[in-house]
Amino acid sequence: MERNPTARLEQVIAAIQRRWGTHALRLLGDAATAPAVPVVPTGFAALDAALGIGGVPRGRLTEMLGTPTSGMTTIALTLIARAQTQGDLAGYVDLSRTFDAEYAAHIGVDLVSLLLVRPSSAADALEIIQALIASGGVGVLVVDALALLQSVPQDARLLEQALRVLPGVLAASPCAVLALTPLPYSPEMARSLAFTGSLLAHAASIRLHIIREAWLPAEQGPPGCHARISVLKHRLAPTKGDAQVLIRFADEVKTWH
Amino acid sequence: MALIACVQIPNLPIAIARRDGMAPLDRPLVLYRVEWQRAVVYAASDDTGLSPGMPLRQARVRCPQATYLLAEPERDRQVIAALAALLEAFSPRVAASERLPDPALVLDLGRMTFSQAIALVARLDRRIRAEIGLLPAIGVASNPLVAQHAARRAGTGVAVLVPLGDEAAFLAPQPIRSLALDAEILGRLDQLGLCTVGDVARLSIDALQAQFGGAGSRLYQLARGIDAAPIPKTIDAPTIRSTRRFAGPLLDRGVLERVIGDLTARLAAQLLAEGWTTGAVALTLVVDDGAPLMLERRLAEPASDAATLTAALFALSRSAVLESGVTAIMVAASDLVPEVAEQRDLFAPAGGSSQRLRDVVGRLHGRFAGSLLRARLADPEALLPERRVRLEPR
Numbered sequence: 001m002e003r004n005p006t007a008r009l010e011q012v013i014a015a016i017q018r019r020w021g022t023h024a025l026r027l028l029g030d031a032a033t034a035p036a037v038p039v040v041p042t043g044f045a046a047l048d049a050a051l052g053i054g055g056v057p058r059g060r061l062t063e064m065l066g067t068p069t070s071g072m073t074t075i076a077l078t079l080i081a082r083a084q085t086q087g088d089l090a091g092y093v094d095l096s097r098t099f100d101a102e103y104a105a106h107i108g109v110d111l112v113s114l115l116l117v118r119p120s121s122a123a124d125a126l127e128i129i130q131a132l133i134a135s136g137g138v139g140v141l142v143v144d145a146l147a148l149l150q151s152v153p154q155d156a157r158l159l160e161q162a163l164r165v166l167p168g169v170l171a172a173s174p175c176a177v178l179a180l181t182p183l184p185y186s187p188e189m190a191r192s193l194a195f196t197g198s199l200l201a202h203a204a205s206i207r208l209h210i211i212r213e214a215w216l217p218a219e220q221g222p223p224g225c226h227a228r229i230s231v232l233k234h235r236l237a238p239t240k241g242d243a244q245v246l247i248r249f250a251d252e253v254k255t256w257h
Numbered sequence: 258m259a260l261i262a263c264v265q266i267p268n269l270p271i272a273i274a275r276r277d278g279m280a281p282l283d284r285p286l287v288l289y290r291v292e293w294q295r296a297v298v299y300a301a302s303d304d305t306g307l308s309p310g311m312p313l314r315q316a317r318v319r320c321p322q323a324t325y326l327l328a329e330p331e332r333d334r335q336v337i338a339a340l341a342a343l344l345e346a347f348s349p350r351v352a353a354s355e356r357l358p359d360p361a362l363v364l365d366l367g368r369m370t371f372s373q374a375i376a377l378v379a380r381l382d383r384r385i386r387a388e389i390g391l392l393p394a395i396g397v398a399s400n401p402l403v404a405q406h407a408a409r410r411a412g413t414g415v416a417v418l419v420p421l422g423d424e425a426a427f428l429a430p431q432p433i434r435s436l437a438l439d440a441e442i443l444g445r446l447d448q449l450g451l452c453t454v455g456d457v458a459r460l461s462i463d464a465l466q467a468q469f470g471g472a473g474s475r476l477y478q479l480a481r482g483i484d485a486a487p488i489p490k491t492i493d494a495p496t497i498r499s500t501r502r503f504a505g506p507l508l509d510r511g512v513l514e515r516v517i518g519d520l521t522a523r524l525a526a527q528l529l530a531e532g533w534t535t536g537a538v539a540l541t542l543v544v545d546d547g548a549p550l551m552l553e554r555r556l557a558e559p560a561s562d563a564a565t566l567t568a569a570l571f572a573l574s575r576s577a578v579l580e581s582g583v584t585a586i587m588v589a590a591s592d593l594v595p596e597v598a599e600q601r602d603l604f605a606p607a608g609g610s611s612q613r614l615r616d617v618v619g620r621l622h623g624r625f626a627g628s629l630l631r632a633r634l635a636d637p638e639a640l641l642p643e644r645r646v647r648l649e650p651r
Contacts, residue, residue, distance in 0.1 A: 089611075089614065099632070100646075101632035101633075101634065101646040101648075102634065102637075102642070102645055102646055104632070105634055111631070111632045111633060111634065112631070112633075114631070114632065115618070115629065115631075115651065116629075116630040116631060116632050116648070116651075117628055117629055117630070118627075118628055118630055118648075119625065119628045120625075120627065120628060124625050124628060127625075128621055128625060128628060128629075131617050131620070131621055132614070132617060132618075132621075134617070135613045135614040135616070135617035135618075136613055136614070137611045137613055137614025137615075137617070138614065
């Protein structure tokens with residue numbers, strides 16, 4: 001029996017890893033033992049760096065929260081465009097019925113191969129989402145305003161049930177699911193909603209909060225804003241701080257540090 | 258998964274009369290016939306509000322503005338026969354019911370995925386429109402009963418596909434009278450307050466057998482969308498062969514395999530040219546002294562590509578024990594089914610997962626047709642945003 005506690009701990013860790021795999025237990029600081037998480041790059045170098053894994057993870061649910069005009073949808077569409085250039089098929093579940101095809105095309109989304117879903121009820125939406133993920137053929141699925149289902153008690157129950165099953169289905173799929181959660185304009189309300197009270201908060205592996213910090217001055221060309229993206233939760237890697245990005249709404253999207 | 262398609266031409270006699278320009282399109286049309294010296298309505302367009310069998314005199318009073326023509330049932334039968342002949346190009350098993358005015362033709366599509374069925378239905382629809390000049394209603398399901406209900410629900414120029422496992426749910430809202438049951442059973446179901454198929458499907462087989470005896474178990478199956486009645490073979494699907502004879506007997510396996518490869522390539526080209534896929538391949542080796550050696554192999558799924566066929570035929574040839582030289586080789590493709598066009602534009606890059614996704618989208622499309630969309634930039638110069646972008650069903 002090894003008397004040195006550190007050596008004994010290492011033996012126990014090795015035994016656990018032999019039995020249940022290296023993913024079962026590892027030291028967070030040990031980058032060498034960390035399994036590479038397959039990701040879809042967001043198209044924003046600063047955000048990819050802040051996430052610590054290089055993008056939005058596949059087989060996981062990522063939630064992004066932000067007020068309207070914070071740039072949340074632009075980031076989601078950029079992610080879709082990036083995924084399409086990598087050969088992935090992308091889907092957009094438009095629960096809020098606000099999908100702007102013209103703007104998506106402007107961002108670089110290939111509309112022909114985009115699977116746009118506008119379900120007529122929450123039950124339909126959850127069934128379609130689950131079926132598309134389980135098919136294994138979708139690389140990125142953006143779900144706009146999934147958290148809105150919580151506002152109707154019956155839909156909230158369906159969402160809760162679906163979120164219990166979803167991680168299992170997702171884990172076996174190469175699909176990166178990005179749920180967009182619009183927040184109210186009031187900063188206090190937004191903050192409270194962002195940090196508590198969401199069913200998605202528990203299910204999501206990563207939660208991002210995007211805040212518009214400043215509009216670009218008119219003389220600096222097309223409209224845009226500086227935004228700060230905070231990582232509220234990260235189950236896959238230690239976070240590397242906030243990301244600051246420059247988003248242009250009517251022109252190309254660039255990264256800014 | 259074996260699928261059954263049902264093709265109907267709703268109100269066939271009226272559709273034929275309209276197609277042949279026998280009556281103006283904008284006026285109600287009534288066809289009548291004379292039986293037992295009494296004129297009765299044979300078929301009537303939907304806008305007349307008349308039903309077949311009604312006395313002509315009464316019909317003229319109720320719908321004086323309609324055009325009245327003498328029916329030609331023989332012409333209707335000819336159209337049904339032409340339709341059946343057309344469908345036999347898609348399946349060797351076609352059954353036609355000439356029950357006018359809505360005859361139904363049921364065909365066995367064999368094993369295929371849902372997305373393949375969608376492509377096949379589109380081809381079927383195009384050919385019927387082009388060659389018969391009529392708009393079909395098509396239903397596809399795992400059995401004839403549900404396929405017929407699907408076609409009935411589809412309506413003119415529409416196809417309805419019922420996914421495997423959804424048969425009972427699809428039939429549930431239908432009135433119980435839509436099942437082919439005898440009047441006595443229908444009357445008793447009515448007395449029991451069981452109006453829809455779903456009402457009956459909720460009952461146990463014991464309860465139904467207690468009420469209806471032997472017919473109870475049949476009723477139990479029908480209400481759950483189970484119909485195992487096979488469609489008899491109406492025509493023999495062709496067998497495509499390719500043969501080569503040698504000047505003298507050959508024993509060299511390498512040479513024989515090269516010849517089999519050549520013959521298979523020719524066979525695959527012929528299958529492709531005629532639009533078939535084969536479910537089974539056969540290899541016949543005519544040996545110098547003795548009976549020909551015949552070997553057959555069923556393929557895991559119908560194929561027409563040379564690589565799959567060659568692999569199967571090589572495996573057959575390697576299993577053959579040759580004690581004397583081969584004087585002729587014949588390769589044959591049997592159990593032919595029509596080739597189904599693949600959708601290649603959207604899901605081309607990926608492999609198995611894209612096939613699964615196609616199936617999933619096909620299945621979802623059957624259930625949530627209006628929810629799956631494709632956005633298209635229509636007119637970039639239009640002032641109104643809704644005109645610049647068009648959302649189309651996928």
